[in-house]
Amino acid sequence: MFNKAFIVRDAIKNNTDLEDWLVCLRKKAIEYKNSQVAQITKADYDRYYIEGDRLIGESKYFDRRGRLSTYALMVFIYREEEYIKYLEDIINIICDEFTWVLPAHLPQNGDTEIIDLFAAETGGALSEIKYLLGDELSDGVKERIHCEVQKRIINNYTKDGAYYGWFKAVHNWASVCSASSAITCLYEGNDEEKECAIKTTTEIMNNFLSGFSNDGICMEGYSYWKYGFGFFLTYADMIYDVTDGEIDYFSNEIVHRCAQFANNGVIRDGTPVSFSDAYLEEGISMGYEYYLSAKYDDITVSGGEWESYDSDPCYRWFKLVRTFVWVTY
Secondary structure: OOOHHHHHHHHHHHOHHHHHHHHHHHHHHHHHHOOOOOOOOHHHHHHHHHHOOOHHHHHHHHHHHHHHHHHHHHHHHHOOOHHHHHHHHHHHHHHHOOOOOOHHHOOOOOOOOOOOHHHHHHHHHHHHHHHHHHHHOOHHHHHHHHHHHHHHHHHHHHOOOOOOHHHHOOOHHHHHHHHHHHHHHHHHOOHHHHHHHHHHHHHHHHHHHHOOOOOOOOOOOHHHHHHHHHHHHHHHHHHHHHOOOOOOHHHOHHHHHHHOHHHHOEEOOOEEOOOOOOOOOOOEOHHHHHHHHHHOOOOOOOOOOEOOOOOOOOOOHHHHHHHHHHHHO
8 A cells, every 4th residue: 555655654744855844734734724614515516517617617616626635635644633623624525515526427317426537536545544544533424435436436436337437548537537436446446346446457457558759758748747647656656565576567667667757758947849739837646756756767867846835726635645655755
């Protein structure tokens, strides 16, 4: 599992490379605790189909995920008991949501328990937060997490005949959805569910990797390299540890070439090469550079313009916590 996090837990807050991130983390925590959690309504979802407006519902959705990640990190890094209450409150609020799927991804047939990018990410975040915080969370909250991820993610990912269009995708949906779902199963599933998840994810990740050119260029641009390949790294790191190295994606040369895009995808002190979905001001992923430079001798920590803690409006848990851990480890 993600045991590296426990090894460096107490060192993170003293890491000078993370000083800006730590300042922003605390600032966001104070901002969140002094504001109200917005209510998400069915009307917010209907608005997308009626008016084409996805932003109102999404802004409320991602505000909640920002609170989840930020409160959990305050508890994990600083062990501040004050934030346990806020964390448990937002966990229960998220578990109460009628769907974890975004308005723009929810089918009109009313199937609220499909697995899209953000349902999968939510399940993975809740499962890992439960694992990392352990008995710092109450038994009732831990049981609530287990029941919800079992119903919404594990059952749907491992049931007989399970299939979503992203199973065959060669872009970020394949890696993000399968990595998040598989990690949820590894944390919260039984042995049979874990075995099924690993088998399914192996096939999906092979499809994902086939979407890269032989030189490792991500045709979706640097932004989606960080997103899609970043989730692939998260899974590859975990499955290597879980299987004691039996599943080793890092020995695959195409993975090595894809990893080199950490350096090859940026120019001029960290400006991303501007094509596809890359944009000039997004910043470099500090966590991925640190991690990959430790894996491969020909990848370096560039020291360019790092992205900030709050640069991702979705506040994705896996990336945030791994930046703190991988930069420190």
